[in-house]
Amino acid sequence: MDVTDVVVIGAGQAGLSASYFLQRRGVDHVVLDANSGAGGAWLHRWPSLRMRTVHGIHELPGMPFEQPSPESRANEAIPSYFARYEQLFDLPVVRPVNVTSVVDDGALLKVETSGGVWAARGLINATGTWRRPFWPYYPGQETFAGRQLHTADYSGPADFVGQRVVVVGGGASATQLLMEIAPVAAATRWVTRTEPVWREGPFSEDYGRWVVGMVEERVRAGLIPRSVVSVTGLALNDETRAAREAGVLERWPMFSSVTPAGVLWGSGERFDADVILWATGFRHDLEHLAPLHLRGAGGGIQVDGTRVVSDPRIHLVGYGPSASTVGANRAGRAAVRELVGYLGLVRAG
Known part of the structure; x- marks a missing residue:
């Protein structure tokens, strides 16, 4: 067992x-x-996601x-930046290692992984969230042919050529994928639970901080956090303005059920479909923390900062x-400052 x-x-x-802030403090x-x-x-x-x-x-x-x-492809440009960053600061990253559980072992936390125990x-x-895609359930979903x-x-719009496609979800990924798919599909329909809120103007650092503050209240109360995107709007x-004018981003309310041929609304309106694309977001990947019993009555983990x-x-x-690029940086610094002070590893400053 490796101890650190x-x-x-x-x-x-x-x-x-x-890791950067831990290294700076000599931890x-x-x-x-x-x-x-x-x-x-x-x-x-x-x-197909471009910068x-x-x-x-x-x-x-x-x-x-x-x-x-x-x-540039986002899945190449940003990983390349991360790789250069790890190398520049010689960060102690070990991969690929899948963490299976974290156990309270008295004075220490035991981290069990596919590559050993720390x-x-x-x-x-x-x-993060990427390994926990969220699939909602609607009546008849299992019958869809x-x-x-x-x-x-x-993987890209080529998989939808000539098909009738329902895109479900009110986030940025739903609109981006819909705009890619619509030019090659036979027909599309965009469905969301709530009316989309559109926002003009740049996503500045100050605006990002305001958004982070809006989300923080829920986690302080131990509730399941809202996504940052749900606060920012589209x-x-x-x-997107051109896509709205062309009818691509015409929003329909949520259907009531799924049929073998497509989706059905309570009004009797139906849309026959070949594909349902669930752009319904992700949940936090925290299953490995389950042995610690951190979740409270509100369904989330109560977090202060x-x-x-x-x-x-x-x-x-x-x-x-802190589920944003601005929030993640601030959170990394804050977590290290508070944690090393609490543990007495180095002088907190």
Whole structure:
């Protein structure tokens, strides 16, 4: 069993930020990452996602992010930046390692993984959401004769040529994929639970901080966090404005059931479909923390800043208010400052 002061789980934006600040304070730590290479969730973005449609990218601490070409693939450009960052600061990332459980072992936390066992005085969890796609259920869903897939399975518009497609979801991924699919599909229909809210203007750092503050209230109360995207609304730019005018982004309310041939509304309206694409988001990847019994009556984990209220040895970054590139950096710094002070590893400052 390897023993270290702090284990960081996940090497996305939040995990790398935490590692950077731990290293600056001289804290012995390791970063365990399930991916085979650098990039975090960006490695798994669909191949057709280009940098020109990516919103709110914020550089990691200590290293500028030089904007690549607008037509660069996001799942290549950002992982490349992360890889250079890990190398520049010689961060102690170990991969691929899948964390299966974290157990309270008295004075230490025992982190059990596919690559062995680590024991640590403190834990920074930065696992994000990408491995937990959320599939809602609607009556008759299992009877659908066509194809159903989630955003996590999307590889590009070529899979939808000549097909009738229902896109379900009110987030940015739903609109981006719909705008890619519509030109090649026979017909599309966009369905959301609530009326979309459109926002004009740039996603500035100040605006990002305001959004983070809006999400923070729920996690302080131990409730399941809202996504940051649910607060920001949808970006109204030249591309989305044109798609709305063309009828591509005409929103329909949520259907009441799924039939073998498509979807059905309570009014009797139906839409025959070959494919249902569930752009319904993700849930936080926290199953490995289940042995610690951190969830409360509200369904979420009560967090003050990044600190788990019931166990101050554990910090969650990339959770709730820090689930954004701006929030992840701030959370990494804050988690390290508070954790090392609590554990007495170094002088907190």
